[in-house]
Amino acid sequence: MQMPLPDPQILARREEILAGLRAILPADSVISDPVALRAWECDALSAYRCPPLGVVLPRSTEEISQVLRYLHGLRVPVVPRGAGTSLAGGSMPTADAVILGVARLTGVLEVSYDDRFIRVQTGRTNLSVSAAVAEEGFFYAPDPSSQLACAISGNIAMNSGGAHCLKYGVTTNNLLGVTVVLMDGTVVTLGGPYADSPGLDLLGVICGSEGQLGVVTEATLRILPKPEGARPVLLAFDSSEAAGACVSAIIRAGIIPVAIEFMDAPCIRACEAFAKAGYPDCEALLIIEVEGAEEEMAAQLARISKIARDFAPVEIREARSEDEARRIWLGRKSAFGAMGQMADYMCLDGTIPVSELSFVLRRIAELSAGYGLKVANVFHAGDGNMHPLILYNANDSEDLARCEALGADILRLCVEVGGCLTGEHGVGVEKRDLMEVQFAPADLEAQMQIKDVFDPHWLLNAAKVFPLTVSQSRREGRA
């Protein structure tokens, strides 16, 4: 991957910039020691690394506004960061950028059960939002795999999903309002807890904008009543085609379970070796979860099993207890850990039409054989959001290059069949140069003109999302 060249004029003014930040913030909020900065050189896409110019960890919207106003005046790039769990390099720094972390903004500001919302500071982790309303029987629906660690700020930046999004939608469907600080320090409020704001829906543009438009410091989130019960069924098949066709048939029949998760043979075997969940040895496995009252779950599971039997399943294993349910989910939930124990991996994130599932899995197998790299597939099949994991050796730069090339081919395949480059991880640095595969020049231009409005000097999370050459010339042209 090509790294952007840092601005030498900014590097030369490093000490002055850091001194200015220390004049705004308490001493413990500015990190500049080169050793300490190594902790900030990458996010969860650890293949790419670069220490930032400095890191600030403010404690309030007001402090963030002051920091941004100051850095805007000096034209210093800023990389906003939540918990740093991005798998697409969304919070990876450049050498001339200051990382602005929101990790210290973790408060709950307001809860209303009558109007079903919670207002939080965005450094709060995803899971601790649900924890704050659990006692009253409510939860926050989007559930990324990293939900124990990831911050709401990053969920909003990447429009994160999760296993249960088939039913509840992704972040944008559960986000009601934000407080956002623009690059010039202006604090703007968009949306709010009550239905539909008039005027332009800028909230939707902010969600999924990957830190390109502003730093979101507060969020109002929809909370939902916890369902009475939830129950998974495990369906095992002797081919990926059969499993894929079964997913299509379920969706086609108008059943919308809470989750439809798919694992292929390499993934099943790795998970079984790691977590010993008792999965059958088969070619493809679906975990389908339904929710609701007892009768409702029983009726839905009966319909799902009836449809599945048309695709000659090797096994249909319905959970009959809490413990069986936990064991069905155990392997799936440890998939990333299991793969990580086997090898380095790059986790892709693309979407496809559900009806193209079988074809795409076959093509991925052919492509990976061609590159001589192993790929394991584990993903949210119900909404066609794939996560192929490419196994490679991170200490071998040729292997990394092959992995990047295979990843690009797989994402091109997603676009060719009518899908998208990213489902929930974002474009980040990983996919910025593939944006031209997805978008015509006029489409990209329209997006960049919106960026111009919010961030005229192209300082926020620079060198991401848009193709590197395009965004660099844009930045230079508007400096």
Next chain:
Amino acid sequence: MQMPLPDPQILARREEILAGLRAILPADSVISDPVALRAWECDALSAYRCPPLGVVLPRSTEEISQVLRYLHGLRVPVVPRGAGTSLAGGSMPTADAVILGVARLTGVLEVSYDDRFIRVQTGRTNLSVSAAVAEEGFFYAPDPSSQLACAISGNIAMNSGGAHCLKYGVTTNNLLGVTVVLMDGTVVTLGGPYADSPGLDLLGVICGSEGQLGVVTEATLRILPKPEGARPVLLAFDSSEAAGACVSAIIRAGIIPVAIEFMDAPCIRACEAFAKAGYPDCEALLIIEVEGAEEEMAAQLARISKIARDFAPVEIREARSEDEARRIWLGRKSAFGAMGQMADYMCLDGTIPVSELSFVLRRIAELSAGYGLKVANVFHAGDGNMHPLILYNANDSEDLARCEALGADILRLCVEVGGCLTGEHGVGVEKRDLMEVQFAPADLEAQMQIKDVFDPHWLLNAAKVFPLTVSQSRREGRA
């Protein structure tokens, strides 16, 4: 209401402009006869009228692109129009504007049941979208009261809702992609049928943008499987407070029915006189509908009735047959017709926190007594979307002025309690000068900068949404 002054230079060039349009379109697509133009002088907010310079009714995206490119070159304002059912004057013309109607674009372009979407031209009516997929057991969820007549283009422009949006969301939650023609004629595609596009979510900005950013000619819409059954229950109360508190308690308990409709005494009496649905004579009435399998509906209705009994209902009437269900809905569905027979009315559209329902109804009663005007309330209570109907005499200009003043007071009240100026009808001409009640100058400025990007000369649906003085100076500044 203050009318904008037409641009005399455009009026002077009327014949030239019409001749140019006739060179682009077939003869039957250009309407210029002054008598014929009277049909286009208003939409469903018929209190305000002004014949346009001309009307064009193209038959394709390509024709629309040519028309816009031509009018853009001459800097002629354009008012996009669907079926003209806007209750906020969203498609009301100005004297110097050409109306661009999409009524002739009614085709179904693609249907996929595997991937659960339909792609249509946007002149198609809302109800005929559902009709196109009904045979396979699917439907399109947003259901504005005007669904027999209103066009998908207008649904997208206003982000329309409907009685069943409590469960299924409004248009923006069911819209997957659009083809939109910008004012300079550029054709842009945003979103698509498969999950989550990368880059900025411009689809969300287009939805609800009231024709300010472009003309949407094609739309990809989410279709859903029809539920197995649906059943309403009618709950009658002897005070609006009790009914409002009951709605809060149901939402608070985590029950999300498909619809919770509210009618107050003036509305109940008018509907009963008109439709003879057999409603009880009471102060407030809720119609709550649940959906699903038999056991599911029975269980939900039992929970709802149990909660309702805490608020001393006068009557709980559960539908035991199709015919009883139809009769429960009959009065509600004829509410607008019933009011129209009694007097002229202005239908407001604001949202409030559900928890403020009782307080807001009491304040509306006090305000309307102060102005000496009758107000009937009928609305979607579950999501706090109110539709107060102010009765007045359209032939008495003083009465109209009082009605406007009362309407503005009621909408200010919605904003004061934390709600919004509009839930689903849009801002249009009706509420443009109230936008400053809702938004701070920086918020409005951010929205107008987005308008600058899409429509630099401020030609599309001019003199709407933004306060008149602000939008006129913007237009002049960028002419």
